[in-house]
Amino acid sequence: MNLFSEYRNRIVDAVEELASNGDLPHELDTSRISVEPPRDASHGDLATNAAMVLAKQAGMKPRDIAEMLVTGLRAQSEISAAEIAGPGFINMRLDSVAWYAVLAEILRRGQAFGASDMGTGRKVNVEYVSANPTGPLHIGHARGTVFGDALAALLEKVGYDVCREYYINDAGAQVDALARSAYLRYREAHGEEIGEIPEGLYPGEYMVPVGQALAKRDGMKWLDEPEHVWLPEIREFSINAMMNLIRDDLSTLDVRHDIFTSERSLVEMGKVDDVLENLEGRGLIYTGVLEPPKGKKPDDWEARPQTLFRATDFKDDVDRPLKKSDGSWTYFASDIAYHRDKYVRGFTDLIDVWGADHGGYVKRMVAATDAVTEQGARLDVKICQIVRLLENGEQVRMSKRAGNFVTLRDLVDEVGSGVVRFIMLTRKNDAPLDFDLAFVREQSRENPVFYVQYAHARCHSVMRMAADEVPEIDTATEALQGADLSQLTDEAELALIKTLAAWPRTLESAAEAHEPHRLAFFLLEVASAFHGLWTKGSRENPSLRMVRNDAPELTRARLGLARATQIVIASGLAIFGVEPVEEMR
RNA sequence: GCGCCCGUAGCUCAGCUGGAUAGAGCGUCGGCCUCCGGAGCCGAAGGUCAGAGGUUCGAAUCCUCUCGGGCGCGCCA
Numbered sequence: 101m102n103l104f105s106e107y108r109n110r111i112v113d114a115v116e117e118l119a120s121n122g123d124l125p126h127e128l129d130t131s132r133i134s135v136e137p138p139r140d141a142s143h144g145d146l147a148t149n150a151a152m153v154l155a156k157q158a159g160m161k162p163r164d165i166a167e168m169l170v171t172g173l174r175a176q177s178e179i180s181a182a183e184i185a186g187p188g189f190i191n192m193r194l195d196s197v198a199w200y201a202v203l204a205e206i207l208r209r210g211q212a213f214g215a216s217d218m219g220t221g222r223k224v225n226v227e228y229v230s231a232n233p234t235g236p237l238h239i240g241h242a243r244g245t246v247f248g249d250a251l252a253a254l255l256e257k258v259g260y261d262v263c264r265e266y267y268i269n270d271a272g273a274q275v276d277a278l279a280r281s282a283y284l285r286y287r288e289a290h291g292e293e294i295g296e297i298p299e300g301l302y303p304g305e306y307m308v309p310v311g312q313a314l315a316k317r318d319g320m321k322w323l324d325e326p327e328h329v330w331l332p333e334i335r336e337f338s339i340n341a342m343m344n345l346i347r348d349d350l351s352t353l354d355v356r357h358d359i360f361t362s363e364r365s366l367v368e369m370g371k372v373d374d375v376l377e378n379l380e381g382r383g384l385i386y387t388g389v390l391e392p393p394k395g396k397k398p399d400d401w402e403a404r405p406q407t408l409f410r411a412t413d414f415k416d417d418v419d420r421p422l423k424k425s426d427g428s429w430t431y432f433a434s435d436i437a438y439h440r441d442k443y444v445r446g447f448t449d450l451i452d453v454w455g456a457d458h459g460g461y462v463k464r465m466v467a468a469t470d471a472v473t474e475q476g477a478r479l480d481v482k483i484c485q486i487v488r489l490l491e492n493g494e495q496v497r498m499s500k501r502a503g504n505f506v507t508l509r510d511l512v513d514e515v516g517s518g519v520v521r522f523i524m525l526t527r528k529n530d531a532p533l534d535f536d537l538a539f540v541r542e543q544s545r546e547n548p549v550f551y552v553q554y555a556h557a558r559c560h561s562v563m564r565m566a567a568d569e570v571p572e573i574d575t576a577t578e579a580l581q582g583a584d585l586s587q588l589t590d591e592a593e594l595a596l597i598k599t600l601a602a603w604p605r606t607l608e609s610a611a612e613a614h615e616p617h618r619l620a621f622f623l624l625e626v627a628s629a630f631h632g633l634w635t636k637g638s639r640e641n642p643s644l645r646m647v648r649n650d651a652p653e654l655t656r657a658r659l660g661l662a663r664a665t666q667i668v669i670a671s672g673l674a675i676f677g678v679e680p681v682e683e684m685r
Numbered sequence: 686g687c688g689c690c691c692g693u694a695g696c697u698c699a700g701c702u703g704g705a706u707a708g709a710g711c712g713u714c715g716g717c718c719u720c721c722g723g724a725g726c727c728g729a730a731g732g733u734c735a736g737a738g739g740u741u742c743g744a745a746u747c748c749u750c751u752c753g754g755g756c757g758c759g760c761c762a
Contacts, residue, residue, distance in 0.1 A: 132703095139705065149704065152742065162742075174723080186705045187742060232762060271760055363762095393758050394686040406759070417688060417758095424760040431762050459689050460757035483690070485755080525700075530690055532755075534697075543724050546711065550724075556738055558722065565721050602701090609701050621699060624709085635726035647721050 114172045144191040151188040200585040202601040206664040207581045211671040214604040219260030226252040228453035230267040233342035233584040235683030237349040237508040244484045246524040248453040250616040253675040258611040264357045265288035271363040277337035285311025310341045352512045372437040384410045414467035440472040450479040490536040508515035518678040522549040554613040560682040566647045581654040596629040623672045
């Protein structure tokens with residue numbers, strides 16, 4: 101149950117009733133009516149803009165409409181107050197009973213609280229990571245990985261049918277370079293002195309075992325053969341080795357994709373030819389000459405006729421090339437086929453998670469998707485900005501020299517999967533992120549992961565304490581469902597309940613915007629409300645202690661609140677893929 | 686030169702898709718430990734939302750321009 105959408109429905113009903121009574125005109129557009137928590141809590145629990153939105157089309161003053169609505173709202177039993185404020189807002193205050201009902205619902209539904217059918221089972225494809233199979237994942241990949249994974253979980257939570265997908269770029273020149281690198285390591289494994297790895301190949305140490313494995317499997321077989329003989333097989337072998345490496349890296353973050361789609365297989369199945377034939381038939385492909393890019397002209401630029409896609413018909417800035425000068429397809433061409441393929445597989449909502457360096461590619465991909473699905477699918481590309489790795493504010497340099505970069509695995513080993521995942525989600529995806537290692541090792545308020553986990557651990561702690569001090573209380577969730585929640589009358593207690601009650605709404609808006617970071621801020625808010633309540637009982641007002649051996653019924657109600665807090669935090673962390681901790685001594 | 690993203694407190698960032706007096710953490714200053722985990726909490730000071738126009742009942746949010754920063758700009762992915 102989303103409290104806010106429920107009350108929105110009530111308002112819309114009220115408007116329709118007034119219309120049928122003749123107090124308001126018929127067929128008003130109610131779509132812009134919203135019900136939100138007011139910015140200032142002193143204004144109440146819910147606020148609606150209904151009167152202001154309707155004023156113009158009804159040809160009436162906002163306050164007159166508000167007046168009529170308020171009369172109806174006041175008659176509803178859970179609404180303890182309804183007032184008109186400012187230019188025509190209606191502020192409503194809910195009776196405590198309504199809040200106890202939400203709390204009871206949390207205890208009843210557990211982590212399913214907040215789940216919804218907003219997505220109505222629509223098929224969403226989230227493509228993320230998709231790193232080239234040319235080496236282990238590094239820190240730059242970590243953010244998109246975590247982001248995509250959390251977004252997928254979030255969409256699942258609100259009722260989408262989600263597929264997590266990885267696109268393997270195994271068809272370009274880069275995997276040929278990979279094969280040559282493997283071949284050198286293969287010779288090396290046979291005792292040959294290979295010297296410096298040439299420019300353009302992959303010099304990383306991680307290629308050494310690939311060469312050794314090849315030598316072990318194939319013996320001397322390739323030593324005296326020319327490149328065209330060994331390249332396809334060694335390429336295949338190397339790609340598999342790299343994908344195993346990458347899958348391994350992903351598993352350190354507990355990331356598991358449903359599908360790995362190979363670019364090469366798309367090409368081999370003729371899907372690129374098919375889709376381009378289709379575009380050709382629709383007159384969206386032509387041969388032309390592009391203007392040179394201004395300002396930064398490549399040295400070797402020369403005007404040349406190319407096979408171009410009419411991207412400008414779909415809001416892109418220029419038409420885009422589909423063929424390289426050697427006659428093979430560009431990455432873009434196979435990517436068009438790939439996105440078409442996703443659509444053919446039944447996905448109408450496509451999400452791609454890319455790194456910042458691909459930002460310039462978004463328009464053409466959206467254009468191509470529009471073209472190739474004839475507006476049947478919508479592509480949303482989420483760009484993840486760079487992560488700066490810091491140690492006490494000092495940038496940790498990732499030296500690419502000798503393939504010596506900081507790997508994702510290094511980072512996870514250093515701070516743990518949960519920390520990596522949470523921190524990566526504490527910023528909006530398109531804002532740069534500072535990841536300070538010293539910070540996340542710290543156990544304090546400044547470390548958001550700790551702060552949230554601490555609140556969760558405290559919830560458990562209070563249960564353990566209760567079992568000791570008031571043994572007659574059963575702390576199982578089912579037992580706490582029977583607590584008399586109306587005993588929770590302190591302002592801080594109600595404030596915490598109200599915060600928890602916003603969880604379904606937070607989930608829905610985060611899912612709609614494709615912005616999982618909102619959950620991180622929500623969890624911090626919950627933790628803050630809980631810590632505040634805790635300290636209030638601990639320091640200022642002992643009567644607010646959660647465990648009171650002199651008041652078992654009250655204690656039961658408070659444990660119910662603590663359990664609900666724990667449930668909501670745990671379900672938020674679950675979407676992030678972070679294990680909630682029960683103890684942190 | 687063009688495109689995309691960004692610009693909010695001294696610092697790091699939120700701001701719920703256009704709502705009311707713009708919020709939080711850090712830092713600064715001042716408080717709270719006989720008792721559920723002080724790894725925490727409470728309070729104060731701190732703002733021309735980069736700037737200028739526009740749209741409307743109403744703009745940090747939408748549009749235009751200017752300034753500043755990041756990323757990208759045919760045959761790499």
